[in-house]
Amino acid sequence: MHEVGIISSMLKKIERIMEQEELTHVEKIVIEVGELSGVVPHYMEECYPAAVYKTRFAETKLEMITIPGILRCDECGMEFNGYQHDLCCPACGNRQKHTPLTGRELLIKEIVGY
């Protein structure tokens, strides 16, 4: 449900880019999905065909690049994957204060078309 809303928002943006760039057809959309962005890549893949069904994007491929969700622990300085460790520092057990380094983004990286 959440992912469908995000996909339709993304497609609206792509339609605007198509107009600007005078594209008639998009073959592929490449997005970067951070592990801490709140979007589950697997759900995104599952929802995508339904979101584009019977639209101009029905034949458009979606390529996802996953960006690891790295946090730095404010207590001990350890850098760790927050997604794998459930937002808890594996070195000192601190779950409260971390500085996010990467993995919060949800970007349209590029589109391929003519």
Add this chain to the structure above:
Amino acid sequence: MDPIRIIEVKESVFADNDRQAEALRGQLRGERTFLMNLMSSPGSGKTTTLLRTIEQLRDELRIGVMEADIDSAVDAETIGATGIRSVQLHTGGMCHLDAEMTRQGLAAIGTEDLDLVILENVGNLVCPAEFDTGAVKNVMILSVPEGHDKPLKYPLIFTVCDALIINKIDVLPYFDFDMEKVVEYARMRNPKLEIFPISAKTGEGVSAWTDWLKQQVKAWNDPA
């Protein structure tokens, strides 16, 4: 056929919506209208809390309400019965409101002579948190029966909100709801979060909440 091109975009999926939300805030600033976005799960007591809030503030502020729902006009009718100006927005199956839908709603309700517009977002703790509506402040309601672990399960909404109303405190004796824990978990996500435990049913705690809201509205509409 034209040659295939690769177009670098490198922009957030939310960038367009964020820009539109920012423009909307600018417009509201000019009109001296405060937009509050109210989010929660279904059944947390949003409409009852709204009725209490209206009751406390209607003598001092000119209030309008926008009810967003996937379908039906039940909530708008309840609010309409108070004599407060309200509009019903249908999201057409979407699980959240974005800045464009909010802009249309504001145009429909007419904001120039209103001090405070409350947007009752779709009942959902996930999607509404992702989309900036253009509101000046975001507020969420968590009700006691939902449990104190929600800040752990739905972290984003606690991060984007300015205030958390904990509703239905009149039923605390019947639930394993740990007030200290919920405050701890919520502040873990957002140290600046204002927290108001209330019972919209009995009225307990409501004035602390409405005092805060009134202050926010005044600060926005009449900047020193």
